[in-house]
Amino acid sequence: MFSSDTMPSTATVLSATASLAATAVLLRSIAADLIPGEVHDYFSSSLRKISRRLSSQLTVVIEESDGLSSNQMFEAANVYLGTKLSPSTYRIKVNKLDKDDELAVTVDRDQQIVDCFNSVKLTWISESTFVKQLADKADRRRTNAKTELKYFELSFHKRHKDMVLKSYLPHVIQRAKAIKEERKAVRLHTVDYNGTDYWSSVALNHPATFDTMAMAESEKEELIEDLNRFVGQREYYRRVGKAWKRGYLFYGPPGTGKSSLVASMANYLKFDVYDLDLREVQCNSDLRRLLIGSANRSILVIEDIDCNVGLQRRDSDTCLVEDDKVKLDNIIHRFDRING
Known part of the structure:
Protein backbone atom coordinates (compact mmCIF):
# COMPACT_ATOMS: atom_id res chain seq x y z
CA MET A 1 0.00 0.00 0.00
CA PHE A 2 1.13 3.54 -0.71
CA SER A 3 0.71 6.29 1.80
CA SER A 4 -0.52 9.66 0.74
CA ASP A 5 3.03 10.93 1.12
CA THR A 6 4.52 8.36 -1.28
CA MET A 7 1.74 8.41 -3.95
CA PRO A 8 2.94 10.00 -7.23
CA SER A 9 1.14 13.14 -8.27
CA THR A 10 -1.19 13.28 -11.26
CA ALA A 11 1.25 15.43 -13.15
CA THR A 12 4.00 12.85 -12.59
CA VAL A 13 1.77 9.99 -13.88
CA LEU A 14 0.79 11.96 -16.96
CA SER A 15 4.41 12.90 -17.62
CA ALA A 16 5.52 9.26 -17.33
CA THR A 17 2.72 8.09 -19.62
CA ALA A 18 3.64 10.68 -22.23
CA SER A 19 7.29 9.63 -22.02
CA LEU A 20 6.38 5.95 -22.53
CA ALA A 21 4.17 6.79 -25.50
CA ALA A 22 6.90 8.89 -27.06
CA THR A 23 9.42 6.09 -26.48
CA ALA A 24 7.09 3.55 -28.14
CA VAL A 25 6.63 5.80 -31.17
CA LEU A 26 10.40 6.32 -31.40
CA LEU A 27 11.13 2.58 -31.16
CA ARG A 28 8.51 1.87 -33.81
CA SER A 29 10.07 4.45 -36.09
CA ILE A 30 13.56 3.03 -35.54
CA ALA A 31 12.29 -0.51 -36.17
CA ALA A 32 10.65 0.63 -39.39
CA ASP A 33 13.93 2.16 -40.53
CA LEU A 34 16.22 -0.69 -39.46
CA ILE A 35 14.05 -3.72 -40.25
CA PRO A 36 13.67 -4.37 -43.99
CA GLY A 37 10.14 -4.20 -45.35
CA GLU A 38 10.31 -7.84 -46.51
CA VAL A 39 11.09 -9.01 -42.96
CA HIS A 40 8.33 -6.83 -41.52
CA ASP A 41 5.80 -8.19 -44.05
CA TYR A 42 6.95 -11.76 -43.34
CA LYS A 184 -39.21 -6.39 -62.88
CA ALA A 185 -41.35 -4.19 -65.11
CA VAL A 186 -43.37 -6.21 -67.62
CA ARG A 187 -42.59 -5.29 -71.23
CA LEU A 188 -44.41 -5.77 -74.53
CA HIS A 189 -42.25 -7.02 -77.41
CA THR A 190 -43.24 -6.69 -81.06
CA VAL A 191 -41.55 -7.94 -84.24
CA ASP A 192 -38.90 -5.59 -85.64
CA TYR A 193 -36.99 -6.95 -88.63
CA ASN A 194 -34.81 -3.82 -88.67
CA GLY A 195 -33.35 -4.66 -85.27
CA THR A 196 -30.54 -7.05 -84.44
CA ASP A 197 -32.70 -9.49 -82.47
CA TYR A 198 -36.01 -9.18 -84.40
CA TRP A 199 -37.79 -7.77 -81.34
CA SER A 200 -38.35 -4.25 -80.01
CA SER A 201 -40.03 -3.53 -76.69
CA VAL A 202 -41.89 -0.94 -74.65
CA ALA A 203 -43.18 -1.02 -71.09
CA LEU A 204 -46.51 -2.83 -70.77
CA ASN A 205 -48.55 -0.39 -68.74
CA HIS A 206 -51.78 -2.33 -69.03
CA PRO A 207 -53.80 -1.94 -65.80
CA ALA A 208 -55.62 -5.29 -66.06
CA THR A 209 -55.21 -7.72 -63.15
CA PHE A 210 -57.11 -10.77 -61.98
CA ASP A 211 -58.76 -8.53 -59.40
CA THR A 212 -60.24 -6.31 -62.13
CA MET A 213 -61.11 -9.05 -64.65
CA ALA A 214 -64.84 -9.74 -65.12
CA MET A 215 -64.71 -13.54 -64.88
CA ALA A 216 -66.54 -16.19 -62.99
CA GLU A 217 -64.67 -16.62 -59.70
CA SER A 218 -64.43 -20.39 -60.17
CA GLU A 219 -62.82 -19.98 -63.62
CA LYS A 220 -60.49 -17.29 -62.34
CA GLU A 221 -59.34 -19.45 -59.42
CA GLU A 222 -58.89 -22.42 -61.74
CA LEU A 223 -56.69 -20.38 -64.10
CA ILE A 224 -54.57 -18.93 -61.27
CA GLU A 225 -54.12 -22.39 -59.78
CA ASP A 226 -53.05 -23.75 -63.17
CA LEU A 227 -50.53 -20.92 -63.65
CA ASN A 228 -49.04 -21.48 -60.19
CA ARG A 229 -48.79 -25.20 -60.82
CA PHE A 230 -47.04 -24.65 -64.15
CA VAL A 231 -44.51 -22.16 -62.74
CA GLY A 232 -43.73 -24.49 -59.85
CA GLN A 233 -43.10 -27.51 -62.08
CA ARG A 234 -40.18 -26.19 -64.09
CA GLU A 235 -37.76 -28.64 -62.50
CA TYR A 236 -40.16 -31.51 -63.25
CA TYR A 237 -40.26 -30.57 -66.96
CA ARG A 238 -36.45 -30.52 -67.04
CA ARG A 239 -36.24 -33.86 -65.26
CA VAL A 240 -38.55 -35.63 -67.71
CA GLY A 241 -36.96 -33.96 -70.74
CA LYS A 242 -39.91 -31.83 -71.88
CA ALA A 243 -39.97 -28.20 -72.95
CA TRP A 244 -41.22 -25.96 -70.12
CA LYS A 245 -44.26 -24.38 -71.78
CA ARG A 246 -47.99 -24.14 -71.36
CA GLY A 247 -50.56 -23.35 -74.05
CA TYR A 248 -53.93 -21.58 -73.76
CA LEU A 249 -56.51 -20.97 -76.49
CA PHE A 250 -58.72 -17.90 -76.03
CA TYR A 251 -61.57 -17.39 -78.46
CA GLY A 252 -64.46 -15.00 -78.79
CA PRO A 253 -65.58 -11.82 -80.59
CA PRO A 254 -63.52 -8.62 -80.31
CA GLY A 255 -63.97 -6.79 -77.02
CA THR A 256 -64.68 -9.83 -74.87
CA GLY A 257 -61.47 -9.44 -72.82
CA LYS A 258 -58.96 -11.76 -74.47
CA SER A 259 -56.14 -9.17 -74.52
CA SER A 260 -56.99 -8.01 -71.00
CA LEU A 261 -56.78 -11.59 -69.77
CA VAL A 262 -53.32 -11.94 -71.33
CA ALA A 263 -52.26 -8.69 -69.62
CA SER A 264 -53.62 -9.99 -66.30
CA MET A 265 -51.58 -13.16 -66.66
CA ALA A 266 -48.45 -11.16 -67.53
CA ASN A 267 -48.89 -8.80 -64.56
CA TYR A 268 -49.56 -11.72 -62.23
CA LEU A 269 -46.54 -13.79 -63.35
CA LYS A 270 -44.25 -10.82 -64.11
CA PHE A 271 -43.67 -12.36 -67.55
CA ASP A 272 -42.88 -10.24 -70.61
CA VAL A 273 -45.36 -10.45 -73.51
CA TYR A 274 -44.22 -11.21 -77.09
CA ASP A 275 -46.86 -10.24 -79.64
CA LEU A 276 -46.32 -12.34 -82.76
CA ASP A 277 -48.22 -11.56 -85.95
CA LEU A 278 -47.74 -14.63 -88.11
CA ARG A 279 -48.69 -12.70 -91.24
CA GLU A 280 -45.26 -11.06 -91.03
CA VAL A 281 -43.44 -14.42 -90.84
CA GLN A 282 -42.19 -15.50 -94.26
CA CYS A 283 -40.97 -19.02 -93.47
CA ASN A 284 -40.30 -21.50 -90.70
CA SER A 285 -36.70 -20.28 -90.29
CA ASP A 286 -38.00 -16.76 -89.53
CA LEU A 287 -40.34 -18.24 -86.97
CA ARG A 288 -37.50 -20.15 -85.32
CA ARG A 289 -35.36 -17.00 -85.11
CA LEU A 290 -38.21 -15.11 -83.47
CA LEU A 291 -38.85 -17.90 -80.97
CA ILE A 292 -35.14 -18.21 -80.13
CA GLY A 293 -34.96 -14.43 -79.68
CA SER A 294 -37.75 -14.45 -77.10
CA ALA A 295 -36.73 -14.60 -73.46
CA ASN A 296 -37.49 -17.36 -71.01
CA ARG A 297 -40.33 -16.81 -68.55
CA SER A 298 -42.44 -14.94 -71.09
CA ILE A 299 -45.86 -15.14 -72.78
CA LEU A 300 -46.00 -15.57 -76.56
CA VAL A 301 -49.28 -14.22 -77.94
CA ILE A 302 -50.46 -15.26 -81.42
CA GLU A 303 -53.67 -13.54 -82.44
CA ASP A 304 -56.01 -15.02 -85.06
CA ILE A 305 -53.91 -18.15 -85.36
CA ASP A 306 -56.56 -19.71 -87.62
CA CYS A 307 -56.12 -16.90 -90.18
CA ASN A 308 -52.34 -17.03 -90.55
CA VAL A 309 -49.31 -18.72 -92.12
CA GLY A 310 -51.17 -20.00 -95.16
CA LEU A 311 -53.57 -22.03 -93.06
CA GLN A 312 -56.69 -20.69 -94.71
CA ARG A 313 -59.04 -22.99 -96.57
CA ARG A 314 -57.50 -23.99 -99.89
CA ASP A 315 -60.73 -23.25 -101.70
CA SER A 316 -61.41 -19.92 -100.01
CA ASP A 317 -59.75 -16.79 -98.67
CA THR A 318 -61.84 -16.88 -95.51
CA CYS A 319 -60.56 -17.99 -92.16
CA LEU A 320 -61.59 -21.19 -90.46
CA VAL A 321 -64.95 -20.95 -88.74
CA GLU A 322 -65.96 -22.25 -85.33
CA ASP A 323 -67.36 -25.48 -86.78
CA ASP A 324 -63.92 -26.44 -88.10
CA LYS A 325 -62.69 -27.53 -84.65
CA VAL A 326 -60.82 -30.55 -86.01
CA LYS A 327 -58.88 -28.39 -88.46
CA LEU A 328 -58.15 -25.83 -85.73
CA ASP A 329 -56.76 -28.58 -83.50
CA ASN A 330 -54.49 -29.67 -86.35
CA ILE A 331 -53.27 -26.08 -86.78
CA ILE A 332 -52.37 -25.79 -83.09
CA HIS A 333 -50.61 -29.15 -83.17
CA ARG A 334 -48.65 -28.12 -86.25
CA PHE A 335 -47.54 -24.83 -84.65
CA ASP A 336 -46.67 -26.65 -81.45
CA ARG A 337 -44.22 -28.85 -83.39
CA ILE A 338 -42.55 -25.75 -84.86
CA ASN A 339 -42.40 -24.05 -81.45
CA GLY A 340 -41.09 -27.15 -79.68
Missing part, protein backbone atom coordinates in the same frame (compact mmCIF):
# COMPACT_ATOMS: atom_id res chain seq x y z
CA PHE A 43 6.36 -11.43 -39.60
CA SER A 44 3.03 -9.62 -40.13
CA SER A 45 1.87 -12.34 -42.50
CA SER A 46 2.97 -15.06 -40.09
CA LEU A 47 1.10 -13.43 -37.21
CA ARG A 48 -2.06 -13.17 -39.34
CA LYS A 49 -1.77 -16.85 -40.31
CA ILE A 50 -1.37 -17.90 -36.68
CA SER A 51 -4.34 -15.74 -35.71
CA ARG A 52 -6.51 -17.28 -38.44
CA ARG A 53 -5.54 -20.82 -37.42
CA LEU A 54 -6.48 -20.15 -33.83
CA SER A 55 -9.76 -18.48 -34.81
CA SER A 56 -13.02 -20.44 -34.90
CA GLN A 57 -14.27 -18.30 -37.81
CA LEU A 58 -14.26 -19.32 -41.46
CA THR A 59 -14.36 -16.70 -44.20
CA VAL A 60 -15.71 -17.31 -47.70
CA VAL A 61 -14.54 -14.85 -50.36
CA ILE A 62 -16.97 -14.18 -53.23
CA GLU A 63 -15.34 -12.16 -56.00
CA GLU A 64 -17.22 -10.11 -58.60
CA SER A 65 -15.73 -12.11 -61.48
CA ASP A 66 -13.07 -14.64 -62.32
CA GLY A 67 -11.55 -12.28 -64.88
CA LEU A 68 -13.55 -13.69 -67.78
CA SER A 69 -17.17 -13.81 -66.71
CA SER A 70 -19.27 -12.39 -63.92
CA ASN A 71 -19.85 -14.39 -60.75
CA GLN A 72 -23.53 -15.27 -60.31
CA MET A 73 -23.01 -15.72 -56.58
CA PHE A 74 -21.64 -12.16 -56.26
CA GLU A 75 -24.57 -10.68 -58.19
CA ALA A 76 -27.05 -12.65 -56.09
CA ALA A 77 -25.38 -11.53 -52.83
CA ASN A 78 -25.45 -7.92 -54.02
CA VAL A 79 -29.20 -8.06 -54.63
CA TYR A 80 -29.96 -10.09 -51.49
CA LEU A 81 -27.97 -7.91 -49.08
CA GLY A 82 -29.76 -4.82 -50.38
CA THR A 83 -32.82 -6.12 -48.51
CA LYS A 84 -30.87 -6.75 -45.29
CA LEU A 85 -29.80 -3.21 -44.49
CA SER A 86 -29.83 -2.22 -40.83
CA PRO A 87 -30.01 1.17 -39.04
CA SER A 88 -26.23 0.96 -38.56
CA THR A 89 -25.60 0.92 -42.33
CA TYR A 90 -24.33 4.35 -43.28
CA ARG A 91 -23.51 3.94 -47.00
CA ILE A 92 -25.73 2.44 -49.72
CA LYS A 93 -25.82 2.52 -53.51
CA VAL A 94 -29.01 3.11 -55.52
CA ASN A 95 -29.59 2.18 -59.15
CA LYS A 96 -32.64 2.43 -61.44
CA LEU A 97 -32.87 0.52 -64.71
CA ASP A 98 -35.39 1.40 -67.40
CA LYS A 99 -36.76 -2.14 -67.31
CA ASP A 100 -37.31 -2.17 -63.54
CA ASP A 101 -40.21 -0.76 -61.57
CA GLU A 102 -38.33 -0.07 -58.34
CA LEU A 103 -34.99 1.30 -57.20
CA ALA A 104 -32.25 -1.27 -56.75
CA VAL A 105 -30.54 -0.70 -53.39
CA THR A 106 -27.18 -2.37 -52.70
CA VAL A 107 -24.50 -1.99 -50.03
CA ASP A 108 -21.40 0.09 -50.60
CA ARG A 109 -17.88 -1.10 -49.79
CA ASP A 110 -16.64 -1.42 -46.20
CA GLN A 111 -20.21 -1.96 -45.02
CA GLN A 112 -20.96 -4.83 -42.66
CA ILE A 113 -24.27 -6.69 -42.88
CA VAL A 114 -25.31 -9.31 -40.31
CA ASP A 115 -27.75 -11.99 -41.43
CA CYS A 116 -29.32 -14.91 -39.59
CA PHE A 117 -30.18 -18.24 -41.22
CA ASN A 118 -31.36 -21.31 -39.30
CA SER A 119 -30.37 -19.52 -36.08
CA VAL A 120 -26.79 -19.10 -37.35
CA LYS A 121 -25.15 -15.68 -37.40
CA LEU A 122 -23.49 -14.81 -40.70
CA THR A 123 -21.50 -11.64 -41.24
CA TRP A 124 -21.09 -10.09 -44.67
CA ILE A 125 -18.74 -7.25 -45.55
CA SER A 126 -18.31 -5.59 -48.94
CA GLU A 127 -14.68 -5.03 -49.88
CA SER A 128 -12.66 -3.91 -52.89
CA THR A 129 -9.04 -3.73 -53.89
CA PHE A 130 -7.19 -2.23 -56.82
CA VAL A 131 -5.08 -4.41 -59.12
CA LYS A 132 -2.52 -3.01 -61.52
CA GLN A 133 -3.17 -3.76 -65.16
CA LEU A 134 -0.44 -5.54 -67.11
CA ALA A 135 1.76 -3.55 -69.45
CA ASP A 136 0.68 -3.39 -73.08
CA LYS A 137 2.85 -5.98 -74.83
CA ALA A 138 1.95 -4.69 -78.29
CA ASP A 139 3.78 -1.38 -77.98
CA ARG A 140 5.66 -2.23 -74.75
CA ARG A 141 4.40 0.86 -73.00
CA ARG A 142 3.95 0.82 -69.26
CA THR A 143 0.60 1.68 -67.78
CA ASN A 144 -0.35 2.82 -64.30
CA ALA A 145 -4.01 2.00 -64.78
CA LYS A 146 -5.65 0.00 -62.02
CA THR A 147 -8.74 -2.15 -62.00
CA GLU A 148 -11.03 -2.28 -58.99
CA LEU A 149 -11.73 -5.83 -57.85
CA LYS A 150 -14.91 -6.05 -55.77
CA TYR A 151 -15.69 -8.97 -53.47
CA PHE A 152 -17.71 -10.03 -50.46
CA GLU A 153 -16.34 -11.71 -47.35
CA LEU A 154 -18.79 -14.00 -45.57
CA SER A 155 -17.72 -15.02 -42.05
CA PHE A 156 -19.26 -17.64 -39.77
CA HIS A 157 -18.27 -20.39 -37.35
CA LYS A 158 -16.33 -23.22 -38.96
CA ARG A 159 -18.79 -25.87 -37.82
CA HIS A 160 -21.46 -24.37 -40.10
CA LYS A 161 -19.41 -24.74 -43.29
CA ASP A 162 -21.58 -27.46 -44.87
CA MET A 163 -24.80 -25.68 -44.01
CA VAL A 164 -23.59 -22.43 -45.56
CA LEU A 165 -22.33 -24.02 -48.77
CA LYS A 166 -25.23 -26.42 -49.29
CA SER A 167 -28.19 -24.47 -47.90
CA TYR A 168 -27.50 -20.82 -47.18
CA LEU A 169 -25.76 -19.74 -50.40
CA PRO A 170 -28.34 -21.53 -52.61
CA HIS A 171 -30.99 -19.73 -50.52
CA VAL A 172 -29.32 -16.40 -51.31
CA ILE A 173 -29.40 -17.18 -55.04
CA GLN A 174 -33.08 -18.15 -54.98
CA ARG A 175 -34.08 -15.10 -52.94
CA ALA A 176 -32.13 -12.82 -55.31
CA LYS A 177 -34.03 -14.28 -58.27
CA ALA A 178 -37.35 -13.70 -56.51
CA ILE A 179 -36.37 -10.11 -55.65
CA LYS A 180 -35.47 -9.41 -59.29
CA GLU A 181 -38.81 -10.79 -60.43
CA GLU A 182 -40.66 -8.57 -57.94
CA ARG A 183 -38.83 -5.49 -59.23
